[in-house]
Amino acid sequence: MDHTFQPENRLLSVKETAAILRLSPRTIYNRVAPGSVNPFPIKAKRIGRSVRFRNKDVQDYIDRDLN
Numbered sequence: 001m002d003h004t005f006q007p008e009n010r011l012l013s014v015k016e017t018a019a020i021l022r023l024s025p026r027t028i029y030n031r032v033a034p035g036s037v038n039p040f041p042i043k044a045k046r047i048g049r050s051v052r053f054r055n056k057d058v059q060d061y062i063d064r065d066l067n
Contacts, residue, residue, distance in 0.1 A: 007055060008054070008055055008056035008059070009054060009055070009056065010054070010055040011045060011047075011052035011053065011054060011055070012052060012053045012054075012055055012058060013050070013051075013052060014028050014029060014051050014052075014053075017042075017053045017058055020058055020062075021058070021061075021062075028040060028051075029051070032044045032051055041061060042057050042058060042061050043057060
């Protein structure tokens with residue numbers, strides 16, 4: 001079975017991730033930058049110059065934060 005298009009595997013842009021987490025996109029870019037003092041808690045996927053986050057990783061982070 002192909003899991004590529006399952007909602008949990010959907011890749012979110014920085015703008016979408018920022019909206020979900022109520023952060024500034026600039027904050028996310030600063031925190032995923034190499035050598036960041038305060039690294040972003042969600043592992044970023046880089047596709048060329050684009051930064052993406054798996055929907056499941058963002059949702060798992062939210063769930064961990066709520067518990």
